[in-house]
Amino acid sequence: MKYDHKKIEKKWQEKWEKQEAHKIADTEQGKKNYYTLVEFPYPSGNLHIGHWYAFAVPDIFARFKRMQGHNVLFPIGFDSFGLPAENAAIKNKVDPEKWTYENIARMTEQLKSMGASFDWSRQFATSDPDYYKWTQWLFLELHKKGLAERGKAIVNWDPVDKTVLANEQVLPDGTAERSGAQVEKKELEQWFLKITDYAERLLEDLGELNWPEEIKQSQREWIGRSEGAEIKFPVDGKYKFVLLHGFKATPSDNFHPWLKKELEKQGHEVVVPLLPNTNEPNEEEWVETVLSATDYDEKTIICGHSLGAVTALKVAEKLQDKIAGITLVGGFIDPRFKDHSRNFENTFKWEFDVRKIKNITGFIKILHDINDIAVSGEQAKRLGKTLGFPVATIEAKDSHFCGTQEPDVLKAIIPSINIFTTRPDTLFGATYLVLSPEHEAVENLKSQISNWDEVFQYIGIAANKPEIERTADNKEKAGVELKGIKAINPANNEEIPIWIADYVLAEYGTGAIMAVPAHDQRDFEFAGKFKLPIKNVIEPVFVQKTEPGKVREGKDFVERDAIIAIVKHWSGDKYIGLKWKQVDWDTLITGGIEEGQTSEEAAVAEIIEETGYRNPKLIKELPCTHSKFFHVPKDENRFAHFSALYFELENGDHDEISLEEKEKHEVVWLTREEMERFRLPESHRFSWNCLFDDMHVYLGDGTLVNSGKFDGMKSEDAKQKITEFVDGKKKTIYRLHDWLISRQRYWGCPIPIVYDPDGIPHPIPEKHLPWLLPKDVDFTPTGEPPLASSEELKKRTEKIFGEGWRPEYDTMDTFVDSSWYFLRYIDPHNEKEFASQEKLKKWMPVERYSGGAEHTTMHLLYSRFFHKALFDLGLVNKKEPYRERLNRGIILGTDGRKMSKRWGNVIDPDEHVKMVGADSVRMYLAFIGPYNAVGHYPWDTGGIAGTRRFLERVWKLQKKIQRPDSSVQCPELERLLHQTVKKVTEDIKNFKFNTAISTLMICVNMLDKQDAIMQSEYKSLLLLLAPFAPYITEELWGRLGLTAENTSIHTQKWPTHDEQKIQEQTFTIAIQVNSKVRDELEVSVEDEREEIEEKAKSLDKVNKWVQDKEIWQIVYIKGKLLNIVTKENS
RNA sequence: GCUGGAGUGGUGGAAUUGGUAUACACGUGCGACUCAAAAUCGCAUGCCUUAUGGCUUGAGGGUUCGAGUCCCUCCUCCAGCACCA
Secondary structure, X not given: OOOOHHHHHHHHHHHHHHHOOOOOOOOEOOEEEXXXXXXXXXXXXXXXXXXXXXXXXXXXXXXXXXXXOEEEEOOOOEOOOOHHHHHHHHHHOOOHHHHHHHHHHHHHHHHHHOOOOOOHHHOOEOOOHHHHHHHHHHHHHHHHOOOEEEEEEEEEEEOOOOEEEOHHHEOOOOEEOOOOOEOEEEEEEEEEEOHHHHHHHHHHHHXXXXXXXXXXXXXXXXXXXXXEEEEEEEEOOOOEEEEEOOOOOOOOOOOHHHHHHHHHHOOOEEEOOOOOOOOOOOHHHHHHHHHHHOXXXXXXXXXXXXXXXXXHHHHHHHOOOOEEEEEEEOOOOOOOOOOOOOOOOOOOOOOOOHHHHXXXXXXXXXXXXXXXXXXXXXXXXXXXXXXXXXXXXXXXOOHHHOOOOOHHHHHHHOOEEEEEEOOHHHHHXXXXXXXXXXXXXXXXXXXXXXXXXXXHHHHHHHHHOOHHHHHOOOOOOOEEEEEEEEEEEOOOOEEEEEEEEOOOOOOOOOOEEEEOOOOOHHHHHHHHHHOOOOOOOEEEEEEOOOOOOOOOOOOOEEEEEEEEEEEEOOOOOEEEEEEEOOOOOEEOEEEEOOOOOOXXXXXXXXXXXXXXXXXXXXXXXXXXXXXXXXXXXOOEEEEEEEEEEEEEEOOOOEOOOOHHHHHHEEEEEEEHHHHHHOOOOHHHHHHXXXXXXXXXXXXXXXXXXXXXXXXXXEHHHHHHHHHHHOOOEEEEEEOOOOEEOEEOOOOOOEOOEEEOOOOOEEEOOHHHOOOOOOOOOOOOOOOOOHHHHOHHHHHHHHHHHOOOOEEOOOEEOHHHHOOOHHHHOOOOOOOOOOOOHHHHHHHOOEEEEEEEHHHOOHHHHHHHHHHHHHHHOOOOOOOOOEEEEEEEOEEEOOOOOEOOOOOOOOOOXXXXXXXXXXXXXXXXXXXXXXXXOOOEEEOOXXXXXXXXXHHHHHHHHHXXXXXXXXXXXXXXXXXXXXXXXXXXXXXXXXXXXXXXXXHHHHHHHHHHHOOOEEHHHHHHHHHHHOOOOHHHHHHHHHHOOOOOOOOOHHHOOOOOOOHHHHOOOEEEEEEEEOOEEEEEEEEEOOOOHHHHHHHHHOOHHHHHHHOOOOEEEEEEEOOOEEEEEEOOOO
């Protein structure tokens, strides 16, 4: 009978489904639970070959694990929210829900044809309300813990389609994929998940994970930790501060006397007017007093405390000329206090001309005390929102900033720019500041910037530049100086200019940097272009790491002041080098500085001594360097401090060199080119480079110079000391940003939030979950998010929460859905919990997770974060969700290119299944290459015919079962079978399906050579093959007609091997002469080494090569080889 | 540029971790069966050479009796990050 794959596969698929063969229980007697996972698919509508590769191949492992006696959870579902459904809706006017669920139905059928052992009873789609109810519930749990917050974020806005675009809808040139319009930036209030709170743990816990290094490294980079310091640079010198006290206070109350003293100490002018009738204040009187207390100009800063803060705003409304800024300490916007009302409720007007205030002042700073007894956080937030400035929430010394000293107020009151640097040791070399064009200080200092038009223009250019242009390779640096203001370098109190430039990114660090052109490549380029000063503050320290001169461990260093001299020829473009005779190194002229000598004197003395030339003329001094090396002739570790000097010889006059010097080294004249190839130590090389590069950027660590009292300190120590010296803050920052989850889209999980009439967000109570996605939505782009068009949603919200309330219109990023799906598989029908604790404990963590390399950073990082957050909430009991992760490779088209409609090289799996059967397709995919490596494997039509051929041979083998099981087994065959069991078992464990199959092929080739085989032998083969080819093995197993075990092959026990039976009795070993194979020898296990040696020596071929040479040694590796080494060849 | 991974026949890829390089499969060639073709089966197949023999794991060097595997230098490709302070 022929192998009819169509008939067989149909038959067993139906049977398995009817029997619910792959349904698994949460516990099974005597079996250990094992959870293996594959990434669930997006229901795009068609199953492609990539899906087969992703699901059918790991199924081999799941089936294997099951036969080994585990209770294996191997689930499948659909990641069904997302953009394509919505695009289909816009384009073809189909309902996204209908589109999605029709696709799911179609793909389910295709998936079942694979013969994968998925437990379909656990299947779900993330767009099922039963599922997203729990996505919403988990979001609210995170919200409760402060891990979900609102913030401003820039979105891509398509001005033609009037819609927000996802990043993937924007082409690299900054135009919209669909409309072709230039995408604009728009700032919206959106929801963030605070993944940065977990940055450190996400990084740290990578260590213990059994993941490929490649993936861990990618995640480390994505998190991008860097350690450094935040340092404040005060802006400009002198201001006039007008301090306004509050209700029932005077200038001598609270922090005012102290603050006045501190500010005056720094050279600022301070005015603290006494405000009249402090117990019964009146707006007009107070404002009048303040206005007549002093003059106001662009150097004036008004700082109001409590009611003084309100007064400050009222004063601003009345001012004629611009002022520098306003600081509100414990301010408020209406007389709704936490404790009790005050009697100025009616004597002040609680309306503010915000436009006027913002026009007249550069900046507004709002300080709120977290423990304020009178002013609530809510009130502070309202104040910030009304004025449009952020609120800084801090802990005051005394509630409502009533302490006699409030250092935070002092810090906040002086305009300053906060920068982040990883190199605080170079602070003395900071010769200018650079802010990102978006930096808030630019707007805040507007009133003091004299070239505002120019600055404004530059900001406009920078803002509209598409991302790639801004970050393009080797882009020419651009920027504008903020004229009229200066910053103060806090280390040396020098005034330095402030620039804005787009090479500084707003979203990293503080959005501002100190530029140290001498020790940073980018700053160096920028300084070069705009002729900014470059100040060297680090002298390099080179440590010799290679011989000769490699530093000897454990020996003390002898410190020496020394010189390096570069000497140029009197007429040619040649320079002196020294070739050392006793030591294998080349140097420039070098030597120690004696007591009382200047470096120039020492250098001249060395030149004369070592070369004999009499007339060197000092041309210039080069930067100093330091070097740690092992001085071979002196036999000691040296720490040399080099002064480097450049000389030109005036003429060729020279004396004879002493014999002693001649023995030490040879003097050679080298052209510049030859000097490049001269093997100079690093410190000499550095000096040489300095001669030709006008200024040399040195990026490494070293010894400080030009740094006041820190001179001579090592970079490493100076980092901390200088940070402390300028009152900076040690800080660790991450490249990773908070996770923006708001999407202005329809087909996603609704964010379970509603807004009250004041616009304050509130979580939707659990009893209203799932908060359903409305169906009456208009998809034509209007500029509003789609959910805003739903009448039903609006009515639903008002009915439950009251009039004036509105729902959140944004939906969630689909990565949220997929951040916890693996937990739902464990308990997919639970209506009371996202999954029961008891069941979670039974299954988690996922032992092995296989997926695509494209999810290395996003999905894997997001779901790790989610899981850690749930761990902290006590909702899961493991720190990490996945114990082992494997990234699979990609199947390419037959032409070796990525499969794409464009190339016409797309492989249709259904077609191949029809032609050769699912078993052959599965096996071919498993055979194509190692599954546990990210390879790219071209599809080969000949290759798949090969696996089909293999299965045909297995099929035909059944005719050869003609030897009774009681007959004597051929020892060779028996050994091969045991070896096959061992190798296949190990390979499947390691996901090396390709070599497992090749082992099975070897086994079949051997069986095929026999005239007759035993049923037991055939059974072993089928069992080993069962995970790979589930249909054909099930059929063949059935045909064996085994009454006692006439059940599915897939519930049988996995065969085991006997190590004893693998041991061979005789082997062929290689006989080598001088490591070259010359002959082979049959030896038995019992043979002694001496015996084998004697036999080998008597071989003709061996004698031919050994001849009469003396044998030096014989190497014997048991079971492998014997190597006869003769004397001449050793 | 930085980081990680990799480079083996005409092709996909093996190699027990330092021990006979090129398993297994594809492709190709020859043969058998056939009137013929397909399918199937058998044999051959790294390169050079007349058999003997020599060469060969991106290139060069080193360690070793012995290196695809370990060390150094360089080249190429792939992936991630990239003006990240």
